[in-house]
Amino acid sequence: MAYTALYRVYRPQTFQDVVGQEHVTVTLRNALREQRLSHAYLFNGPRGTGKTSAAKIMAKAVNCEQPQDGEPCNQCATCKAITDGSVTDVLEIDAASNRGVEEIRDIRDKVKFAPSDVKYKVYIIDEVHMLTTEAFNALLKTLEEPPSHVIFILATTEPHKLPATIISRCQRFDFHRISLREMVRRLSYICESQQVSVEEQALTLVAKMAEGGMRDALSLLDQAISYSNEKITAADIMQITGTVSQGYFSTLARSVANRDVAQVMEQFDKVMVQGKDPEQFLHDFLYYYRDMLLLKTAPHLEEIVERTMIDDQFAQVAQLYEIPHLYSAIEVCNQSLAQLKWSTYARVLVELTLVKLCQLPGQSPQQGATQSAAVSNTASGEDLAGLANRIRQLEERLAQLAQGQGLQSGQAQAEEPRKQEARRPVAAAGGGSRTPMNRVREAAMAVNEALSRQVRGQWSQILADVKKVKIQYQAWLVNGQPAAVGSDSVVVTFTSPIHCDKTMEPELKNVIERAILGVVGRPLQLLSVMEEEWQSVYQQAAQGDAQKQEEQDPFVAEAIKLVGEGLVEVKE
Known part of the structure; x- marks a missing residue:
């Protein structure tokens, strides 16, 4: 039969x-x-x-x-x-x-x-x-x-x-998605009826892969029974579904936290040799970070964890990440997944994403503790006699300033940094964008970091809303990346001058700004610039802040650091 x-x-x-x-x-x-x-x-x-x-x-x-x-x-x-x-x-x-x-x-x-x-x-x-x-x-x-x-x-x-x-x-x-617990109970009953030996972790993995559908779970279990010899294991489920084990992701996430790019690339090459799909790999890694974020913010809601098992190794890796770092990692993976649909070189894009994850701002708690201990040891080991000598010299210079004796020398030393002011870099040759650069400079001087993170995290949704209007509009915008958000504008950088100029045309610009308003909830003017132009403007803004600090007299600045601004008074 x-x-x-x-x-x-x-x-x-x-x-x-x-x-x-x-x-x-x-x-x-x-x-x-x-x-x-x-x-x-x-x-x-x-x-x-x-x-x-x-x-x-x-x-x-x-x-x-x-x-x-x-x-x-x-x-x-x-x-x-x-x-x-x-x-x-x-x-x-x-x-x-x-x-x-x-x-x-x-x-x-x-x-x-x-x-x-x-x-x-x-x-x-x-x-x-x-x-x-x-x-x-x-x-x-x-x-x-x-x-x-x-x-x-x-x-x-x-x-x-x-x-x-x-x-x-x-x-x-x-009809609702079937909960993980009820699905595992049903799968266990079926395995007993079929006299099939199976690991409990394998059943849990089957239930999670089914994503709430009992028919998908039974089809996967049927495939696993045919694949396995005596007992269905979690490794069998991973092998027939093409997924990567949790232990692999834990090792990879640990290397990312340690900023070890060589180890990360080596681990990624292992799964590529096995024929895994780069997009599915990045999708699973995104869910790994998502589950880690849930563990740190809602540790008692283990049932809503999608892909991972809460074990000791997973909890140890989670301690290497701060919550803001997880926000950034999830945003980077989400943006890359949106770009993968339009990219011909999927593996290269995933490798670029992994390098970005290793270079995200922030550090693991272990690294922070190591650096704090190093600073503490340095401070405790510094020669106290040397500190006392520096304080005495500062007191003598302050006395000279108060009597007007060291005024000329102080002015000469104060003018010295102005002479050494770095030349401002110019934009790369080959023509700039049609965007008014004064608006870009204003945005660079008043960057809203919280709003910038929000726009980066919701950029894929903005692209989707633009695509609903016209798919060609989304094709022009997909090459851009949101670099910064000012008080009333968003700077989007491009590597292609054609895409940069096209997005500033009135019709397309209005469509993009309406999509940003619908997703972010506030009106922001689009400023499309080439990536070289933005780097130049951003460096100018950073040098402007540094110049303001350098224009202060070095003796006065040192005195303020020593005794506080309230106790220092400079007389001409």
Whole structure:
């Protein structure tokens, strides 16, 4: 006899068998028990959560010869015939392949005929959102007032695509993603029934990979049973799904925290040699950082962790990261994932992302503690006699300044740094952007770091909103990177002069600024500049701040550091 897939063997046959949808099954059982049946139902929710199975159970329950507390008996001839699919009055229609108006008109014409074998005609229309507009219009009147012997059950994964006129004619039931705990319990029961030996960690990994869909979990378990010899292990699940182990990511994250670029590149090359997909690798690494952030901010919510197991190694690696560092790492990975969809060189982009992660501002707690200890040791080991000598010299110079004796020498030394002022760099040759550089300088002088991080983190959403207007607009903008946000403007740097100039055209510029307003929540003017121009302006702004500090008399500055600004008074 041919082998039957597990998700077909263990398809729920009663409402009690439907896992994780008690809010739906209890309501339907009560309605069946009290004979409060509606003429149309809408089941919507993620894939593999039991929508079609619940519809078939409903069809059996309304036609069962001996119903038991709102459940079908599954023993009578009617229940067995509906389970076998041999009842012509219970029709399951795939709207993806029967989406035209002619198919719906055929249903509408046959609805008026009474059922031949059972009490109710049941029409189960799966993926109903695939119907055309004309087909929906043909279904409207019949769906609102069908004959008393007909029940419609519509199932869909995308209810937002259904017309409001269809939804308002149905009782709507929202199926939820199945929780991790319930899915593991169900998988364990199936393994016991199949007499399969399996590690608990492997079942947890299968449940997490299924992302709330029981059908996906059973398909993966079926594949694992075929792959494994005696016992299903977590390593088997990782091998057949192409995922990377948590221990690998822990080693990689530790090397990133230590800023060891060579070790990071070596680790990445290992997974590339095994044929892993760079985009899937970066996606999993993003979720690793996401789970680490949840561990540090909400340590008691272990059930919402997506990809990782909370073990000692994971907790130790998490101690190497501060929360702001995790924010930055997640933003960098998210931006790179958005760019990967348009990049030809996926591996190079992922390698660039890993190098960026190693060079993010901030440091691990261990590094901070090491540097603090070094500073403390240096301070404690400095010669106290030398400090006393420096204090005495400063006191003598302050006395000379007060008497006017050292004024000329002080002015000469104060003018010396001005003579050594560095020449301001100029923009690279080859023409600049059409953006007014005075606005760029203003933005560089008043950078809002918090808003800059927000824009960088939401840049992929801004690109998506621009794409909704016109995909060509997004293609012009995707080459840019948000460099800084000032008081009322955002500086976006480009490596291509064509993209830089194009984004400053009035029509495209207005579209981008509207997208930024919709995502960020405040109006910001777009300033598109070449990356070399921005580096030049940013260095000028930094040198301007340094120059202000250098213009102060060095003796006065040293005195302020020593005794405080309140005790120093300079007389001409």
